[in-house]
Amino acid sequence: MKRILSALGLTLLLAMTFTITALAGGWAVITLDELPGEVAANQPLEIGFMVRQHGVTPLEGQSPVITAKLAGSNKSVSVLAVEEGDVGHYAATLTLPLAGEWQWNIEAFGAPQPMPALTVVDVALAVNKSEPITSNSNFLSLLAAGIGLIGVVGGLLALQRKVRWAAALVVAGLLVSGAGFVSAADQPKAELEAKEPVVASIPSQVELGHDLFIAKGCMVCHSHTETNRIREFGVDMGPDLTNITASPEYLRLWLKDPSAAKSTAQMLALGLSDAEIEALIAFINDN
Ligand code: HEC
Known part of the structure; x- marks a missing residue:
């Protein structure tokens, strides 16, 4: 019983603390x-x-x-x-x-x-990218290229001695050797693609703006359907920005310094860079 009472007391105390923090x-x-x-x-x-x-x-x-x-x-x-x-x-x-x-x-x-x-x-996979990759199939391709070259040289020698099949041997040698080199050159690329790690793809301006809308804290004061699902707490002090579109010129001015755009502005300048402002504009106007 005592335990239940103290648990109750603790719950009450915690509830009060939360309320006080919220009130403050x-x-x-x-x-x-x-x-x-x-x-x-x-x-x-x-x-x-x-x-x-x-x-x-x-x-x-x-x-x-x-x-x-x-x-x-x-x-x-x-x-x-x-x-x-x-x-x-x-x-x-x-x-x-x-x-x-x-x-x-x-x-x-x-x-x-x-x-x-x-x-x-x-990191390990990222580093691998710059290292040369050799493999068995690569070796076989180079071997074929080598045999082809021998064929070319043999053919040329035979040509000097006026052997009938000499020209054919040169052509066949060139073909085999060429194919071997091409496939050897292709090998590292194919292997690279297979080993490619999960790399973050380059984000679009709208995606960057979306991430900035979260990271800069805009979503705390502004509701937006694209960011509301990850928002745990919001005050909706500013307007919902889901369906807003405004001229880039106006938004540039506003986001750089709201009080310069409107003397009564409550929103603060958040020290955004020009690049960040452009991405945010792309996100705000994307609807
Ligand atoms: C502390 C709360 C707060 C934060 C954080 C905040 N805003 Fe605002 N915002 C407001 C309020 C309040 C308004 C309404 C105008 C005013 O009184 O400032 C507003 C207005 C706006 C407007 C409309 C301007 C107009 O003239 O209609 C845009 C666009 C905007 N905010 C974008 C942003 C972006 C982007 C961020 C993040 C970089 C952001 N806000 C961060 C409070 C905030």
Whole structure:
């Protein structure tokens, strides 16, 4: 009975803490410095980000945790981020041990904010790409090329001695040798294609914009059908952006600095680069 009571007490206490955090406005927008490009297994990845309470005030003194999980397994990795640089800016080094698709999030203040999935590639396979590949079939092709060459030389010698079949031998030798070289040259390419690791394909502007919409924290304040399914927490402070289209000129101005576009703007400039802005415009206008 005592145990049940203390469990009840604990539940109540936890519930109260959550309520208090919510009442105190326990939410923040996390904005990743940049999208991680291609990530290789076991290679340290530097991650930097800003934490802004209510998407506005840089929040210091937090101990954000980055958690990554490998899809289709129970493998997960967690690291603690530390304050670095500007107020509200944090950094961490994340090392993902295996190739595959990793889902990850950052928990700083309030609910964890999901980040766009990372495709991690295998370094061993990536390195193999530049190494010459030899194989038995390659050897056979070269052997055929060699025999063909001997045929050519033999034919030429015979030609000198005016043997009748000499010209035919030269032609046959050239053909065999040529075919051998061509197939030998093809070999490494064929092998490469077979061994090609799962490489992240080059994303389109719209796909980049989609990932930035998540990584920069836009989806916390803006509903969008393309990102709502991975969003765990949203405040819908700004308008739903699913069906919005606007001129690139206007969006460029807005995303660079909302207050310059509209004096009453509540949305903050998030320090986006020009390239990031172009990708976001492609994503916003893609409907
Ligand atoms: C802290 C919340 C917040 C975040 C984060 C945020 N926005 Fe906004 N956004 C708003 C609000 C609020 C508005 C409505 C206009 C205003 O008062 O600022 C808005 C308006 C907009 C508009 C419409 C502008 C117009 O004139 O109608 C676009 C487009 C937009 N945001 C894109 C983005 C993108 C892209 C990101 C991420 C890089 C982003 N927002 C991040 C709050 C936010």
